[in-house]
Amino acid sequence: MHGRNRNDIYTGLEVAIILKKDQRTGKLTYGIVQDILTSAPYHSRGIKVRLEDGQVGRVAEINVTEED
Incomplete structure (x- = not known):
């Protein structure tokens, strides 16, 4: 799931983000x-x-687990 809607995101949620330096x-x-x-x-x-x-x-991404 993409993280474009604020309603889908809340404190304590596991997410994957893109840092400014990694855009x-x-x-x-x-x-x-x-x-x-x-x-x-x-x-x-x-x-x-x-x-x-x-x-x-x-x-x-929302609700993801890190893949090695």
């Missing part, structure tokens, strides 16, 4: 949502969130 490569970073930073109900590139470890990025 060109599309590298995903996995973590748990601490804060939702985008106030709009929809964003075409993904809702911006802060993970529990402090990293900020746009949600690319």
Whole structure:
């Protein structure tokens, strides 16, 4: 599931985000949502969130498990 709708995202949700520095490569970073930073109900590139470890990025996928 893509993270474009704010209603689909909540604190404690496991997500994959794309950090600003990784936008060109599309590298995903996995973590748990601490804060939702985008106030709009929809964003075409993904809702911006802060993970529990402090990293900020746009949600690319929801409810994912990291694959090695």
